[in-house]
Amino acid sequence: MSQIKDKILVIGASGQIGVELTLALRKMYGNQNVVASDLREENPLLKDTGPYVSLDVMNKEMLHVQVIRQNITQIYLLAAILSATGEKNPGLAWHLNMQGLLNVLDIAREEQIHKVYWPSSIAVFGPTSPKINCPQQTIIEPITVYGISKYAGEFWCNYYHNRYGVDVRSIRYPGLISYKSEPGGGTTDYAIEIFQEALDHNTYTSFLSAETYLPMMYMPDAIRATLELMEAPAEKISIRTSYNISGMSFSPEEIGKEIGKHQHGFTMQYAPDYRQAIANSWPQSIDDSVAARDWGWKPEYDLEKMTTDMLENLKKNRQ
Ligand code: NAD
Ligand code: SER
Numbered sequence: 430m431s432q433i434k435d436k437i438l439v440i441g442a443s444g445q446i447g448v449e450l451t452l453a454l455r456k457m458y459g460n461q462n463v464v465a466s467d468l469r470e471e472n473p474l475l476k477d478t479g480p481y482v483s484l485d486v487m488n489k490e491m492l493h494v495q496v497i498r499q500n501i502t503q504i505y506l507l508a509a510i511l512s513a514t515g516e517k518n519p520g521l522a523w524h525l526n527m528q529g530l531l532n533v534l535d536i537a538r539e540e541q542i543h544k545v546y547w548p549s550s551i552a553v554f555g556p557t558s559p560k561i562n563c564p565q566q567t568i569i570e571p572i573t574v575y576g577i578s579k580y581a582g583e584f585w586c587n588y589y590h591n592r593y594g595v596d597v598r599s600i601r602y603p604g605l606i607s608y609k610s611e612p613g614g615g616t617t618d619y620a621i622e623i624f625q626e627a628l629d630h631n632t633y634t635s636f637l638s639a640e641t642y643l644p645m646m647y648m649p650d651a652i653r654a655t656l657e658l659m660e661a662p663a664e665k666i667s668i669r670t671s672y673n674i675s676g677m678s679f680s681p682e683e684i685g686k687e688i689g690k691h692q693h694g695f696t697m698q699y700a701p702d703y704r705q706a707i708a709n710s711w712p713q714s715i716d717d718s719v720a721a722r723d724w725g726w727k728p729e730y731d732l733e734k735m736t737t738d739m740l741e742n743l744k745k746n747r748q
Contacts, residue, residue: 435543436462436500440486440533441507443467446651448474448610450505453652455479464499468508472610486529493536505546506533512552513704514614515575526578530585538593545597546659549583549671551644552576553601556710563712565673565719572710583670590669598658599671603715606735607648608742616707620645620684624739627688627695628747634698637705639682642713646676647730647738654726661724668719675717676728677735687736
């Protein structure tokens with residue numbers, strides 16, 4: 430159950446996950462108790478739903494001032510550079526993904542923030558990790574700067590928990606599919622673009638090859654997983670790096686066929702680019718049995734149910 434006295438800061442609230450997570454948190458904790466923040470302007474979907482502050486997570490002083498001024502007790506840190514954009518500017522991705530996290534963890538320790546949420550990714554896994562049902566603990570040798578930063582971040586979370594008692598929790602999200610806010614430069618973004626293009630042009634050219642299987646999840650499942658993890662009693666949390674969670678796995682060809690059931694005559698072409706190598710390095714499916722055991726994780730959406738819901742909502746948004 431939500432604790433009424435908690436005051437939450439969401440950093441990166443105008444992004445793909447941030448918008449939906451902020452709205453869900455406002456529902457649980459009350460609009461005034463969830464402060465949205467971002468480097469860019471407030472997302473239109475957040476307008477008039479609660480407080481918004483302009484904030485750069487790299488500016489530790491400014492962040493610290495906001496945490497004190499707003500009496501913040503929980504922080505959700507979503508600001509990051511994702512896998513595809515990260516490969517274009519590895520230095521910047523490393524800097525933001527690491528320093529942003531360290532700034533938040535330091536302030537959480539100093540101000541005795543009750544809980545911190547920070548997402549990791551399936552991008553921690555690399556070509557030497559098992560491809561099918563990739564376990565919670567396994568060989569982890571990421572090849573992207575994004576994956577390296579997420580893996581290092583997981584160990585910083587574990588360190589701050591063990592050494593300073595910071596209650597920081599994390600999930601390794603799969604590729605997230607949503608219709609409310611735009612994706613932010615990931616390798617799995619094709620699975621969102623394909624819906625837009627299907628409705629606009631009834632055809633899509635995928636930047637990943639036909640048979641590239643990847644772990645994916647529909648946003649409602651991802652938001653619910655996040656809230657369930659954050660609401661779980663601390664003694665249930667055995668993983669202080671980051672939890673594997675699983676939703677569904679499919680290839681561009683398979684999602685194309687599923688969309689074709691709704692959009693007659695939908696066609697696909699394939700023109701793999703630099704993102705193919707990133708996708709090839711990741712597992713095809715994820716073993717989430719530890720999350721299921723610890724805090725009862727169970728996905729609701731499969732490919733069929735997600736496709737129907739995505740198309741219905743995208744069509745509604747266009748009316
Ligand atoms: P996004 O790019 O859509 O959103 C990130 C937000 O952070 C943006 O609104 C951006 O303006 C903001 N931001 C960037 N630099 C900032 C700074 N210096 N200070 C404050 N805000 C800043 O990303 P997303 O998809 O919402 O991802 C959120 C988190 O979830 C990231 O840590 C990402 O690695 C992780 N994740 C996402 C996915 C996915 O499929 N979307 C999958 C796995 C993990
Ligand atoms: N969806 C993300 C990406 O492709 C995975 O972390 O970067």
